[in-house]
Amino acid sequence: MTDGLLCLFQAGRGIVLKAVILAGGTGTRLRPLTGLFNKHMLPVGRYPMIHYSIAKLQEAGITEIMLITGRSSAGLFITYLGSGSEFGVAMTYRIQEEAGGIAQALDLARPFINESEKFVLLLGDNLFEDSLTGFVRQFEEQEQGAMVLLKQVEDARRYGVPTFGDDGKTIRVITEKPEQPATNYSVTGIYFYDSSAFGMIGQLTPSGRGELEITDLNNAYARQGNLSYAVLGGWWADAGTFDSLHEASGRMLMPSDGKMSEGSDTGEPR
Numbered sequence: 001m002t003d004g005l006l007c008l009f010q011a012g013r014g015i016v017l018k019a020v021i022l023a024g025g026t027g028t029r030l031r032p033l034t035g036l037f038n039k040h041m042l043p044v045g046r047y048p049m050i051h052y053s054i055a056k057l058q059e060a061g062i063t064e065i066m067l068i069t070g071r072s073s074a075g076l077f078i079t080y081l082g083s084g085s086e087f088g089v090a091m092t093y094r095i096q097e098e099a100g101g102i103a104q105a106l107d108l109a110r111p112f113i114n115e116s117e118k119f120v121l122l123l124g125d126n127l128f129e130d131s132l133t134g135f136v137r138q139f140e141e142q143e144q145g146a147m148v149l150l151k152q153v154e155d156a157r158r159y160g161v162p163t164f165g166d167d168g169k170t171i172r173v174i175t176e177k178p179e180q181p182a183t184n185y186s187v188t189g190i191y192f193y194d195s196s197a198f199g200m201i202g203q204l205t206p207s208g209r210g211e212l213e214i215t216d217l218n219n220a221y222a223r224q225g226n227l228s229y230a231v232l233g234g235w236w237a238d239a240g241t242f243d244s245l246h247e248a249s250g251r252m253l254m255p256s257d258g259k260m261s262e263g264s265d266t267g268e269p270r
Contacts, residue, residue, distance in 0.1 A: 016118045016136050016192070018064045019057045020109045022102060023050055023077065023124035038073035040124040041080070048080060053122050058088045060132040062120060066092040066112045068105050101211025103201050110198045123189030129234025132190075138230055139192040145226025146197065148174075148218060149190040151236045159186035160215050162229065171227045174215050187218070188236055 023040040084091035162171040163182040221227040
């Protein structure tokens with residue numbers, strides 16, 4: 001990323017320059033591979049899975065990134081990503097000592113996000129074709145609140161499913177794995193928040209499995225009328241199973257002219 005373009009980003013109001021990537025979890029559906037490696041370091045196409053999250057953020061001009069993972073995996077990410085300079089970004093690392101849910105992991109980024117800043121949250125096992133650039137611009141124009149990215153799916157019962165508001169621009173509620181989905185859209189692991197997210201996380205109560213759920217955070221925004229959405233047009237995969245990992249690897253190996261933006265010599269296969 002050139003200095004001039006960085007200045008252009010910083011000159012605006014509500015500009016998104018930071019991101020949080022969650023790369024923890026036990027990867028139970030990918031055992032025995034995840035008995036040896038954190039799933040986000042498993043190969044997908046030519047690169048480890050985590051590579052693509054970094055590439056998508058850097059392409060969109062988001063250069064300050066915090067990666068949150070478990071203690072046993074931190075060394076793997078630091079070895080591969082280092083300071084981030086090779087990828088045109090600046091990396092910060094934080095350890096989640098024990099599983100407590102996605103929202104609890106996000107709360108570890110509280111010191112990283114300044115008051116009034118907006119940021120992106122990516123689940124590191126979400127792989128996708130679309131550029132984030134347009135979605136970042138859309139969220140920058142949103143005065144406050146949160147935005148989630150959706151994808152049309154064949155069987156929405158496997159996912160968090162939105163019910164849309166009457167205005168057609170917001171989400172009224174997200175229901176996890178409903179028997180009778182209100183729509184055929186899935187909430188992906190790509191989220192945009194303002195800094196009020198951390199105060200709202202502090203008001204969440206643990207779910208039945210004892211974790212702070214990201215859906216509860218999103219629904220807190222929805223109750224305020226401040227949860228908007230956008231829809232991915234290209235392919236998307238939650239690479240948490242062998243089938244989805246194989247599918248994503250095949251897509252990433254397909255010929256493409258996609259590259260990382262200026263500032264990195266690391267390619268971005270699509």
